[in-house]
Amino acid sequence: MERIVQGMSITEVLKTVRGADGYYVTNTARDMSQSDYKNRILLHTDLLAAKSREEAGYFSLEITGGASVHVDILRKQVDPFLKLELLRERMPNTMFQTLCRGINLFGYRPYPQNVIRFVVKEFAKYVDVWRVFDFMNHVPNMQAVFEEVQQAGKILEPTVCFSTGPEHTNDFYVKKVSDILDVTGNEIVLCIKNHGGLGTPKRIGDLVDAILQKYPDMVIHYHGHNTDGNDVGRIVAAALAGAKIVDASDHAFTGYYGPPPILSVVHTLKDHGLKAVGLNEEAVVETSEVLRPERKYYEYFESQFKGFDPTVQIHKLPGGAMGSSFEQAVKGKFLDKMPKILHKELPEVQKELGNYWSVTPGSQILWTTAVSNVQTGDRYSNCSGDLKNLLLGKYGPFPFYQPPDWIYEKAFGPDWKKILEEEGGMDEIEDIDLDQERKNLEDKLGYKPTEQQLVTYLQHPNDAVNFFKFEEKFGKVYVLPPSIFFRRGGFKLGETFSFRDHNGKEHVIEIGPMQESEDGTETNVYLNIDHHQRHFVFENEAPGGGEAKAIKLSKREISDLAKAGDVRAPFSANICEISVKPGQEIKVGDKLVMLEAMKMQTPVNSEVAGVVEAVVAAVGDAVHPGDELVKVTLG
């Protein structure tokens, strides 16, 4: 069996890869989405591609992790676990791969140990290959994840982050590999993570060779980005030097900052006599045929600036940050300063801050510092909390050298030495009470959360709650194609689309007219849903400076007010009797007002004891829900 199949033991996988005549391919769909589409490629699209990706025979499909877990709930409104379940149904044989930021998991700051272990345990039920890295290449930062992955019996892929510069020698990296193996043992896949797409093909080939010189049996997985347009070259060099697994993705969606096309790699290596083991090229082609028509719906999320950027060798921004950096420059109106930021300031800051690896969350610290330095004109005058933590060693020790004293002085003032002495070094992050967190989430949701919901909540508390509430309101929206989900400018009148919902029911929706109410406060959107017309009311935003709109009270708010002595009409009715006078003492249950609606008289009784402060309504008044009736001062 040449093909790697989900469910094989680690030993079997490693044995198969080591013994294979050729190399394997990982389809890094997640990294492509993150680097070239701001992470927006929808589950809908991945489901379309699932069948042919399953047939393609990859080593793995990288489909979760990195920033995608957060963006899934924040911008795609899809449960990261449901995503994996649905893909697994359609792709039983393909191993799923994740990218995990070690102690920072799928986020930007260190998590407590028990959270890390809990999160990894839950995701390990779906994820077969765990690529784990730390932007400081600080092995202890990855240890908890290493242990949990191995505990779960999944394939561990510890990572050396790669960069260039005088300190970044092959000896350094070989030593780093040995530090890792001390912790993990030899039954691993080793990843060389070239998130910036740095170095030449020769350099990468040399590095692979250097590692294999010392560890001839090592299964090396090369990961790169195509920012400079030359990652095919690096991949080819890595494979020729003996890397057994390489990363690339589907050509229909390849852009500038993510992975290069699979087939370009495969064809080049074929001419060198190296075979892509288990790969079904027709299925790779078929995947892109399926995906090609979808690409136009993602145009909005592609980088503002298109084209390869060989200057990445200077500024070293990771491919995953290229698109968002340009987006920030446009939104922050400093696009004109980008050449200065990218070619002068960022390389300078990198050097000053220790020449560590520009990848999450370290790359964000470098980028924001460089932007702030250029924007303020006074370098390091405006240090972020994250930069201060970095300087204090909270993310781990600097790999090569400590930043110069003057930066510490800028960041912490004249007493910086004392501060560094007292506060420096990594903090022991205390475990949190998971049962308490489970209860907190239950309080927020109003029902018992699942363990998966808790995992999502622990990583991104507010965004997770918002997402769960979104699902309560809108259902499972992954069934909507990007042509609907990302539509800009509204739909056309009469536009019709059909889709199958999560439960399997087919729906047809036709766009009807959109009308503003006569007073302009509301807009009605008419839709034909499964041949039944429905309308949805949206409150128009009040024009700037306009008077506040009448507030509509919910039943619950009306009832809450009543308990506070502010008695409001519970429904539309006429007042046929007022039973109390101002100044009158009343008890709980005393009748205050008699309402009449559609022939029925209904008393409004006091929910409180006290003195009637004012009678706002009068007999004969037509009242609407929430209108004031009587005010009672609580006694």
Place this chain on the structure above:
Amino acid sequence: MKKKILIANRGEIALRIIRAVQELGYVAVAIYETPDKDALHIRVADEAIWIGDGPRSDYLSIEKVIAAVKKSGAHAIHPGYGFLAENPDFAKACEDNGIVFIGPSSDVIEALGNKVTARRIMAEAGIPMVPGTQNLSAGDAGIQEAVEFADKYGYPVMLKATAGGGGRGIRRVENEAQLRAEIPVARSEAKSAFNNDAVFLEKVVINPKHIEVQILADKAGNTVHLGSRDCSIQRRNQKLVEIAPSLIQDQKLVDEICDTAVRAAKAANYFNAGTVEFLVDKDWKYYFMEINTRVQVEHTVTEMVTGIDIVRTQIKLALGKNLSFSQKDVQIRGFAVEMRINAEDPQNNFMPEGGKTVSVYRSPGGYGVRLDGFVYQGFTIPEVYDSLLVKMTVHGFSWNETVDRLKRCLKNYVITGPKTTIPFYLNLVADPDFKKGDFDTSFIETHPQLIEYDEQGSEGNMLARLIAEIHYKKENPYAI
């Protein structure tokens, strides 16, 4: 000249009667108050006469209705239900003006409409009855009489408007303090609704079944019944769902109740269509409650299972014809259920949803389905009248078939704008006790889960809501 018949009513019953009048080849004359200016009965009638701005006061005005009859040259009046239907003064005014009143004579209406007199007549005829008081005296004396009666027979007691009917003007009272408080309210409500503030008290039969019998009687003294109906599913004493025939297993008991109903009608010298109402308790004892001297809202279920057009028969009887069939010709076939689809929010204590516009109206159809309604897409439901939008009556050969059909029809019913009782009924038809036919008047109270539903809940609707928002905001605010 063709005979004209004026329909002194509104809403679905006006349409029901107009249809019968037109089928008989007569001219149907509608009347309306201003809030009903867009109502369907005006459109369907051959003629329509505006009687005032109302609301309700003109439909309740004998003078205005009689004037309309004269203006139109109508020969007869059908009063429908509610409004003037059981007002003896109205029947009397018709009699005095030489107008045919389609219903019993004013004397009979008066005697039976006064529940106290009715009880006396029935007692004399040996009809079983629930203990009760005479009309309560005015003021505090009446309250004292009520308290004494309740002390003797025990709480709870029913406080009833003597001139009430159709479940209106009835209150259940649990204790003395409540009794003292409720009597003035009941009087005021009775005064406003029936123009008669007399009230009386009855012992409460705990959680009875509400069983009633449809009666038809001609002037020659032929009285037949059209079988039983079960109207136990009520809230606040207002019927919601009615079933013909009753699901009581003991056929002998049902037959006995029906025969008793005929005896009761005869004892009252009853003429035309009427309904004899009974309560049946846990020990299968039954008690006479009242005779309604009008066509009932729920007459449709009896029509479906007997094939007899009750309104048509009413008109023919009133115009002097005798019954064309005898008791043995009346055959009950299958089951029929009527659900009152009201503009009400079951989740907000069935509060009326008047004033709202029906933005979408899509009704079910097909085999065994009958709709008696008056709403249409674009219709704004007047706030000043009752909340009944449409009566959905479904007929099936067996009880199970009937329930299956109900479920199908409810699922296919689409009314948007006002909230309606449809989602509540969808829960009802799925309820195991309902499916078993096991219910009494406490059914809704003891099945609070019936109001647990999420109207927007279907996956299709939820997704559509997002699509609507993407459309309105010109981008997906949850994706940017």
